[in-house]
Amino acid sequence: MSNGYLAFYNGQEHEVWADSAWDAQVQAVKHYQTVYPRKKIKDYQVNVVLCVLNGEQYTHSGEIPV
DSSP states (O other): OOEEEEEEETTEEEEEEESSHHHHHHHHHHHHHHHSTTSOOOGGGOEEEEEEETTEEOOOOOOOOO
């Protein structure tokens, strides 16, 4: 089952479904390369965040557990 990720690059976001964060990043780089064909987009320039894990919403929290 694929997980849902949001990929961010240059102020834009793109939804990606993949099995791992690395697969999501590779797919996102391919997508953004088609959006910006004259630029060479590196994988480290694309940030990927997990949003859906095993069909359920995954929430990131900045809270430090005590």
